Amino acid sequence: MFDPNIIKKDFPILNRTVRNGKPLVYLDSAATSQKPQAVIDSIVEYYTQHNANVHRGIHALGDESTRMFYAARNTIAKFFSADTNELILMRNTTEAINAVVYMWAEDHVSVGDVILTTEMEHHSNLVPWQVFAKRKGCSIEYVRVTESGELDMADLKKKLRKGVKLVAMSHVSNTLGVMNPVAEISKLAHVVGTLVLVDGAQSAPHLPIDFHKLGCDFFAFSGHKMVGPMGIGGLLVRAEVFKHMHPFLYGGGMINEVSLDTTTFADVPDAYIAGTPDVASTVGLAAACNYLSKLGMEQVVKHDAELVSYALNQLKKISQLHIVGPMDARKRCGSVAFIYDGVHAHDVAQILDSEGIAVRSGHHCTMPLHAKFKWGATTRASFNVYTTKEDIDVLIRGIQKVKEVFGK
Amino acid sequence: MSDLYQEIILNHAGNPRNFGTLTHPTHTLKEANASCGDMVEMQLLVKNGKVQDVKWRGVGCAISTASCSMVSELIKGKPIAFAKKLTEKLLLKEMGMNAILPTREKCLLLPLRALQHLSQ
Numbered sequence: 001m002f003d004p005n006i007i008k009k010d011f012p013i014l015n016r017t018v019r020n021g022k023p024l025v026y027l028d029s030a031a032t033s034q035k036p037q038a039v040i041d042s043i044v045e046y047y048t049q050h051n052a053n054v055h056r057g058i059h060a061l062g063d064e065s066t067r068m069f070y071a072a073r074n075t076i077a078k079f080f081s082a083d084t085n086e087l088i089l090m091r092n093t094t095e096a097i098n099a100v101v102y103m104w105a106e107d108h109v110s111v112g113d114v115i116l117t118t119e120m121e122h123h124s125n126l127v128p129w130q131v132f133a134k135r136k137g138c139s140i141e142y143v144r145v146t147e148s149g150e151l152d153m154a155d156l157k158k159k160l161r162k163g164v165k166l167v168a169m170s171h172v173s174n175t176l177g178v179m180n181p182v183a184e185i186s187k188l189a190h191v192v193g194t195l196v197l198v199d200g201a202q203s204a205p206h207l208p209i210d211f212h213k214l215g216c217d218f219f220a221f222s223g224h225k226m227v228g229p230m231g232i233g234g235l236l237v238r239a240e241v242f243k244h245m246h247p248f249l250y251g252g253g254m255i256n257e258v259s260l261d262t263t264t265f266a267d268v269p270d271a272y273i274a275g276t277p278d279v280a281s282t283v284g285l286a287a288a289c290n291y292l293s294k295l296g297m298e299q300v301v302k303h304d305a306e307l308v309s310y311a312l313n314q315l316k317k318i319s320q321l322h323i324v325g326p327m328d329a330r331k332r333c334g335s336v337a338f339i340y341d342g343v344h345a346h347d348v349a350q351i352l353d354s355e356g357i358a359v360r361s362g363h364h365c366t367m368p369l370h371a372k373f374k375w376g377a378t379t380r381a382s383f384n385v386y387t388t389k390e391d392i393d394v395l396i397r398g399i400q401k402v403k404e405v406f407g408k
Numbered sequence: 409m410s411d412l413y414q415e416i417i418l419n420h421a422g423n424p425r426n427f428g429t430l431t432h433p434t435h436t437l438k439e440a441n442a443s444c445g446d447m448v449e450m451q452l453l454v455k456n457g458k459v460q461d462v463k464w465r466g467v468g469c470a471i472s473t474a475s476c477s478m479v480s481e482l483i484k485g486k487p488i489a490f491a492k493k494l495t496e497k498l499l500l501k502e503m504g505m506n507a508i509l510p511t512r513e514k515c516l517l518l519p520l521r522a523l524q525h526l527s528q
Contacts, residue, residue: 344469346444346515350412362444376445376467405413406470407422 001299004388010036010291011386022356025394030174030202030335030382031360032224035288039228042287046280053276055253069279072286073269079289080204080219080236082211088235088272089282093201094124096220096235097168100197101132102248103272104218104241105166111137114164116194118143118151118180119372120173123365125199129168143169145369149176149325156185164194171203175366175378176325177308177332179203186215195241201225205384206304206334208297211236223281227384228288232281242268249274292385300385304334307383311336311392318399320408324378335382337364340399342408345377351405352379355398412512413470414504420474425481428463439522441514446472450480450522452491459483459491464519471508471515478502479519492526 008014011034018024026034046068052061054069070084077087090096109115115129119142133140141159144152151169160167167189172179186196197218203209205226211219218241222233237245247254247265251274256264265271292300309329315321315338324337340348349361360380363370370377381395402408433451440447446468453461462480466472479499483491496517500508508516 344444344446346469346471346512347413350512354411367442370445405418 001302002295002385004303004386005390007295008386008388010038012037012040014386018356018358019354022354025355025357025391027381027383027387027391027395028358028360029205029384029387030225030364030380032230033205033227033384034386035229035284036227036291038291039284039287043229043280043284046283051280054279065279068283069277072279072282075286075289076234076282077236079293080209080211080221081213082236083239085268086211086236086239086242088237088269089277090220090233090235091231091278092222092224092233093199093220094128096218096233097125097197097199098128099235099248100218100220101128103245104195105132105136107246108244109136109138109165112163113138115140115166115168116143116156116159116164117141117168118170119145120149120151120176120178120366120369121168121170122174122199122201123367124201125168125170125197126368138165142368145176145372148327149173150178150331151180153181157188160185160188160192160194162192164189164192166195166197168197168199170199170201172206172333173325173366173369174202174335175337175364175369175380177335177337178325179207179331179333182216183214186217190215202334207301217241223285223288226288227291228285229281232278232285247272247274251275253277295385301333303385304383305329307387307389307392308332308334308336310389311381311383311395314392314396315399318396320403321399324373324375335380337378337380339375339378340402340408343402343406345379347406348379348399348402351402352395352398355394355401357395357398359395412509416478416503417470417474420477421470424473424477426463426477426484427465429465430461430463433463435526437522437525439518439525441468441472441518444469444472444515446515446518448472448476448518448522450476450519452483452488452526454488457488459486459488466518468518469515471512472518474503475499475516476519479523483523488526491523494520494523496520 013034050064052065054066074084077084144155146152182198189196196216198216200219200221204221217238219236224230254271254274312329320341322339345361362377430451434454435452437450448466450464462484464476
């Protein structure tokens with residue numbers, strides 16, 4: 001396996017100090033990951049050497065830019081073992097999920113139908129469906145989360161029935177850290193004619209994803225969580241499902257021929273890219289995919305599993321902490337969130353910050369899950385390829401400071 | 409250690425003053441920071457333009473708890489006009505600070521936002 005201490009050197013920001021010279025210990029990768037020099041360089045190179053609009057200019061730069069854009073799209077699709085014409089570039093996971101509402105659900109879900117999602121969803125996979133359901137007069141149902149912080153499969157099987165048009169669920173929960181069996185759920189759903197949307201924001205950075213083996217119909221992801229730039233991500237759509245969708249952004253780039261009376265559209269996936277795309281970020285995301293592929297996603301997932309297991313073991317020794325989500329490390333991925341007994345998560349994060357440690361505190365955009373378990377707010381440490389066990393040791397020492405300050 | 413956690417803040421956060429409820433409040437003011445899960449309910453007993461008594465309850469971080477506690481002490485026995493006009497600057501001065509980190513400002517302001525309901 002790769003050595004994360006060597007990997008760290010690829011990420012220039014991890015060299016800096018914060019708060020009066022404390023070395024930065026970045027444990028907020030689930031919010032956004034840091035970027036390796038290779039990704040930063042690819043963006044700089046694009047803008048310093050190749051920038052031109054794609055598909056349009058018959059000139060050297062136009063050719064280069066268009067070629068780079070297509071190559072980048074291929075690389076990103078391949079990273080997920082998908083075909084290029086199954087990938088729609090999006091700004092991020094949230095935009096990808098909202099796009100499914102307009103491109104697919106609008107035409108296929110009506111009064112009396114059901115959208116099935118879960119209690120553990122990020123607001124980005126809950127609010128778009130809640131608003132859509134109110135507008136359409138369809139209903140929204142939620143698969144229960146068990147006391148141990150796992151998806152209640154029995155409840156899912158009970159609620160998954162004819163009339164459920166879509167199952168929208170996260171692959172990995174950003175709060176519980178639990179992995180959901182989306183391949184199994186996709187099989188169950190297809191038996192009753194239900195499509196499946198997977199929110200892959202927290203799985204794409206850590207797990208090897210084979211879109212076809214996963215078997216879902218839509219897979220949404222954000223580039224910035226997988227060492228890529230902000231502002232670029234994607235939606236993978238099963239080729240067959242494209243036949244039942246329409247674009248929701250119309251304009252330049254996505255057309256074939258336009259007259260004053262009618263328009264014919266470009267082929268998939270170009271028909272889904274209206275306007276000038278963010279070529280530089282697409283190139284940057286491809287560089288990120290290459291970076292991760294070079295490490296090998298099989299190695300990345302191993303590294304993550306070791307970190308999660310180490311963090312769980314160290315954190316559970318601290319008596320003031322209540323860990324959120326399953327205690328079995330094998331069921332988890334990417335992060336560990338906890339509650340410090342008697343000290344608010346923001347105060348925990350503030351003390352950790354004074355030690356140079358960056359964590360996330362609050363609701364992590366899962367307010368219904370926090371409300372269900374009556375958690376005020378939680379503190380989350382999350383990892384990526386550059387995270388080391390030493391980083392977790394610093395976190396553990398930082399948590400001791402919380403005790404010193406608050407005397408609890 | 410963190411400059412934010414001055415002794416006075418830890419003192420109020422650990423032993424919040426005027427915590428609880430009033431039997432016959434004239435005003436009940438609620439405010440929340442939804443994104444943090446902080447919430448406060450302040451109850452005032454106003455007589456002859458004066459805050460005769462004040463109690464508050466809620467859940468929150470050390471900053472919002474200390475802020476609510478200190479605000480309750482500041483306005484008790486004072487004219488209602490003073491409570492309405494209580495500023496962030498004055499509150500910071502009471503806490504021995506000149507400024508607060510932008511990420512924690514909303515914690516500090518929670519009781520002041522509750523008091524703003526007096527003017528609505």
